[in-house]
Amino acid sequence: MGINVIDTIVAPATNISTQAIALIRISGDDAFKIFNQIASKPVPHKGGIYLRKLYEQDQLVDEVVVNAYVAPRSFTGENVIEIACHGGVLNTNRIIKLILNNGARMALKGEFSQRSFLNNKINLIQAEGINDLIHATNDLALKIGVDNMSGAHNKAILDLKARVMDIISRIQVLIDYPEYDDVEGSSNQELIDALININILVNNLLTRSQMASKSIEGIKTAIVGKTNVGKSSLLNALISEDKAIVTDVHGTTRDIVEGVINLSGVTLNLIDTAGIRQTKDVVELIGIKKSKDYLNQAELVLFVVDYQQLNDLENIEIFNLLKNKNYILIVNKADQLNDQQQNEIIQKHPDAIFTSALKDDINQLINKIKEKYNNDELLKSDELILININQINLIEQIKLKLETALNNINNYLPVDIINIDLYDAWGLLGELTGEQIEDEIIDNIFRKYCLGK
Structure with missing residues (x-):
């Protein structure tokens, strides 16, 4: 069952601990309304930064700085109120409880990012990039997280999808209009050449991603002697x-004694064994x-x-x-x-x-x-790299479908058979960006995120 995106949600955006400043985020249609019920003076329904005192009934709770965002100009695409309050476990929890008592509900893990995705503010690769950035263990993971979060490589997947759809379209013309056997780019050899080029691109993406994933996940390393x-x-x-x-x-x-070492672009999972x-x-x-x-x-x-x-x-x-x-x-x-x-x-x-x-x-x-484990090329690369295990699994499936299509056309199988695998590959590319994916899977993807992100 998918999340209820009608609710207004709240969560701490920073860890709840004894610290100078804590950040609390509210997102949803009623974000301004709920906040204004506990504020000394209403925050106007427009973007900006405001200083406000918070009250529980007549008792002063805190003086806070408020950053207000009006939909759709926010990370989630909804009305968002971000409260910078004085840190501390009791104070932060008290303000969150006040907000909950006035109509919000506690956000689920990753729900802010999930709403951003559902509201078309980011795609799934960008969402995974956010998670990769948060959990980065070395410089390579950090770089990939930043690149993917920013959407710098969205075009790479869109280009692959366009290339696959172009071949599908050419083949479909041959199926629907067999009398037009001289359509530009639709000869057997031209289709083979186009498929070879796509296979090379996907293979390179998979190789880069597998190398990066292993370096980030960690090389299983035993110390023996x-x-x-x-x-x-x-x-x-x-x-x-x-x-x-x-x-x-x-x-x-x-x-067995274990430890982890991060060396810029590679992580080693160390095991010190018995002599x-x-x-x-x-x-x-x-x-x-x-x-x-x-x-x-x-x-x-x-x-x-x-x-x-x-x-x-x-x-x-x-x-x-x-x-x-x-x-x-x-x-x-x-x-x-x-x-x-x-x-x-x-x-x-x-x-x-x-x-x-x-x-x-x-x-x-x-x-x-x-x-x-020289990862300098990956660190300097300006090409798409995916390190999430589910993403790599999808690329492997895409590779298999494209290779099957290429083998079939080389073996002179009917073109409608070839298009079956190409349609599957195109759909899997859509899953990478989240265009074609079930709600339950989306829920599971975002539940691994931090609370408040």
Whole structure:
């Protein structure tokens, strides 16, 4: 069941906490009417900034600054009153309660953005961009959120839709008027060429989006190695906090410790695993088994060793497990090595990097990770990138439909068969912008947003 857009809604637009200023937003037909019932002097029905005192019956509640917007010139497309009041949990909640008591209802999560979408102020890509911007974890996510929120790339989807509809129209002419077999652009080869060009555009969009999504969602990264080589110290240095216990006792990390690091354009989901060694300790054996499981599942492995134990049996076993894995060999405690020892390692392992985790000297590792996951092109890109999993799923479906259409026309199937897949692709492109999507799905999309947005 869809939301009731007739109601006037209210919600805090900032977190309710002890702070200098809090922002409360009212949106709906009765926004001015409801506010004026608690204001010392009515706010006129026109846009502007006003200073007003708020009262509960005859008792002064607060003196606030009001930003007024008249429909349709507001974010939601409705009458909007934004109240900047003095912060504080009690004061903010009291003003919200006053507004509720005078006819508003509490907004649902994301309802302001949802109303903006329903009132054609933004499309679904812009709405998702707002959410991406709010929840951005690195520079790449921030850039994509800003670009999509602003509508900078709306034309890219509209252009794809126009291209698909152009081919549909050409084919439809051939179906309806078979005697006109010389319509410009409607020869078999011309239709194939047009479909190839669209497939290239969609494939490029999907590739960019998948790369960006993975970098933002986080690369599953396991820190593995023997006991006491400094894995937990490395985790702590990377996430800049003492999240893992660091001691000189072998087998300290018996379970799994996790952390997250954001490096401009890439996020790593770090897992510090139990040290791998020969042991009869039952609990530690369970941790070691988990370590090997996480190593197998990881998309990137940070393999930590020290010079003295580099060729131990346990390290040889780990090297064997890493044969087909994406990994970085990290020689820790590098401050204890001389130049000759470092050169010996480089001769055998040219890609090895050196760290001193306890001294927070991990620059070589940071640079190696950035080099491995270089997202400079994505950060500089002025093309559409989508990072929401549902959006990427839609692009994958569009790609499949367009590829099927291309294969069918190459195999000389009847043109009306080809148009079935093209119509499906066109409809899926409409779902990306929200033009063709069910109310229930719209409700679910916006419920993941922040309250007051």
